[in-house]
Amino acid sequence: MTDVNFSDTLPPEPAASTTAIPIDLIELLFFAYRDFTSDPDAVLAEFGFGRAHHRVLHFVSRNPGLRVTDLLAILRITKQSLARVLKQLVEEDYISQEPGPQDRRERLLFATAKGKALAARLTDLQTQRIRRALTAIPAGGQDIARQFLYHMIDPDQRGDVARLIEGE
Amino acid sequence: MTDVNFSDTLPPEPAASTTAIPIDLIELLFFAYRDFTSDPDAVLAEFGFGRAHHRVLHFVSRNPGLRVTDLLAILRITKQSLARVLKQLVEEDYISQEPGPQDRRERLLFATAKGKALAARLTDLQTQRIRRALTAIPAGGQDIARQFLYHMIDPDQRGDVARLIEGE
DNA sequence: GGAAATAAGTCAATATGACTGACGTAAATT
DNA sequence: AATTTACGTCAGTCATATTGACTTATTTCC
Numbered sequence: 001m002t003d004v005n006f007s008d009t010l011p012p013e014p015a016a017s018t019t020a021i022p023i024d025l026i027e028l029l030f031f032a033y034r035d036f037t038s039d040p041d042a043v044l045a046e047f048g049f050g051r052a053h054h055r056v057l058h059f060v061s062r063n064p065g066l067r068v069t070d071l072l073a074i075l076r077i078t079k080q081s082l083a084r085v086l087k088q089l090v091e092e093d094y095i096s097q098e099p100g101p102q103d104r105r106e107r108l109l110f111a112t113a114k115g116k117a118l119a120a121r122l123t124d125l126q127t128q129r130i131r132r133a134l135t136a137i138p139a140g141g142q143d144i145a146r147q148f149l150y151h152m153i154d155p156d157q158r159g160d161v162a163r164l165i166e167g168e
Numbered sequence: 169m170t171d172v173n174f175s176d177t178l179p180p181e182p183a184a185s186t187t188a189i190p191i192d193l194i195e196l197l198f199f200a201y202r203d204f205t206s207d208p209d210a211v212l213a214e215f216g217f218g219r220a221h222h223r224v225l226h227f228v229s230r231n232p233g234l235r236v237t238d239l240l241a242i243l244r245i246t247k248q249s250l251a252r253v254l255k256q257l258v259e260e261d262y263i264s265q266e267p268g269p270q271d272r273r274e275r276l277l278f279a280t281a282k283g284k285a286l287a288a289r290l291t292d293l294q295t296q297r298i299r300r301a302l303t304a305i306p307a308g309g310q311d312i313a314r315q316f317l318y319h320m321i322d323p324d325q326r327g328d329v330a331r332l333i334e335g336e
Numbered sequence: 337g338g339a340a341a342t343a344a345g346t347c348a349a350t351a352t353g354a355c356t357g358a359c360g361t362a363a364a365t366t
Numbered sequence: 367a368a369t370t371t372a373c374g375t376c377a378g379t380c381a382t383a384t385t386g387a388c389t390t391a392t393t394t395c396c
Contacts, residue, residue: 022298023230023291024333025314030223031329032320033201034244052353055198062191068373076202081354083374105363105372123191130190133319137312144305144312146193151301152200161199165192218381236344249383251345273343273392 039125047118052077052085054122060095061111061119063164067100068107074164094118207293215286220245220253222290228263229279229287231332235268236275242332262286 040054047053059074060066072082086109089095094115100106111119134142153161208222215221227242228234240250254277257263262283268274279287302310321329 022295022302022310025298025310025317026226026291026294027230027329027333028314028317028321029201029204031325032317033197035322035325036197036320038322050352058194062195069371077353078355079373080356080375085353087374100372103364103372105361107373123194126194127190129320130193133316134190136319137315141312141316142190142193144309145316146196147305148301148309148313148316149193149196149200151304152204152297153196154203154206157199157203161195165195220382237342245382246384247344248346248385253382255345268343271343271393273390275344 036126036129039129040122043122043125049088050085052081053089056082056085056089057094057111057115057119058122059164060109061116063167064110065098065108068109071109073160089115204294204297207297208290211290211293217256218253220249221257224250224253224257225262225279225283225287226290227332228277229284231335232278233266233276236277239277241328257283 037051041051044050044054055075056071059071063070068079068082068086071086072079075082086095090097093112096110096112097107098110100108134145137145150158150161205219209219212218212222223243224239227239231238236247236250236254239254240247243250254263258265261280264278264280265275266278268276302313305313318326318329
């Protein structure tokens, strides 16, 4: 059976409790996500941007030519919620728009050089945190973590997510 | 080296890409958290509550006698943000307050029977999702996932979190 | 005993990110 | 030509968060 182990590097208090019911994972997910988002948030504040801007910039930067509809499906927000954020990013030259070459109703989204730079800076902060976490866990942990997170996603959404991450 | 493996149960597309730079984990964390919070959100909506109510109710329920200050530190929000949410929960009899026995300035928070029932219902939804994810990953995965998430937390916060999860 | 610090509540004003519902326009599809 | 689609926009609303100032009760420190 699994003995809990927080611990390894700096943790002040190891741990002890067998977990048939993984309530601890609920709380760890909350705290991990809280701190995970805090690094970019600090940088974004300098630019007058929020978390919503980050998400848009991130997915556009990673997926050049993304359509507005795609973004709405990924973020699961409404057109109106996206509008203000996207408008700001376009006006301040972090994202550019182009009509679709086949279908000109579409507005394909691209990160500008400025946009890419900011996105990279934010991604860097987050990969640093992830890398640090990965060094603290056993070999092969990255795959396990990946699989765990992947299976936390709604089953019917996993395909879309996998395709998105792999870049189509 | 690590070959990616999304996949196992239902995933429509396995995967393939070696990841020295774990950008995929950034996105997986986003999607995992998005869906992780969606289950409780749906229930909370029935009660006219939001995510903020959930967080308060959860931590009070898990830690009877928690003080307002503790809650502020855990949630990293301001007193004013907490006030409205906590007030509602107290007024609608999900949480009760008691002056601290040693220090009567303190108001110790407790979940009522009603509060415990709702908290349990929400916890149940989240543990179900986690359990499903754990069955899809190799044995020992739970510990790895726990360690990974734990090390995603700010180093100087880990002790507090460990203590909180273990119940002091 | 009096001053200072602490725990908590409260007021006012504001920002951000989200929502619904309706409507308009251009372009593609049928 | 009619319909559907992609996108934008208007108006109004809500939930969650912020800052800063101020009050009250109580405890602690000198």
